Amino acid sequence: MGKLAFILSFILSVFPADAFENRRHIHVVRRGSKNSHRGDTVAKIWIEENGVKKIEIAWSELSKTEETEILKAIDEHWEELNKSIDDVFAGKKIHIKRIK
16 A cells, blocks of 8 residues: 555555556545555545546545545645655655645
């Protein structure tokens, strides 16, 4: 799992298999859980379409307040998160961002 950022009580992350999907996205994972990512993923958020910024929720178990905060953070940090995703897929070490 490529951790991109911490926000609220969640981790924004990508997974190696995501590199082959048609549309770039971020998984929102609940922090502090020891289960596999699938059991702990509480949302999947598309961040682009055909290489163009387009942020929308694919599915979510988040509250509306959590969704709003996370979507706002992704929008404000989109370029940096996108660069981090490129680095994760290239096997580079990244700095995990703390978003307030």
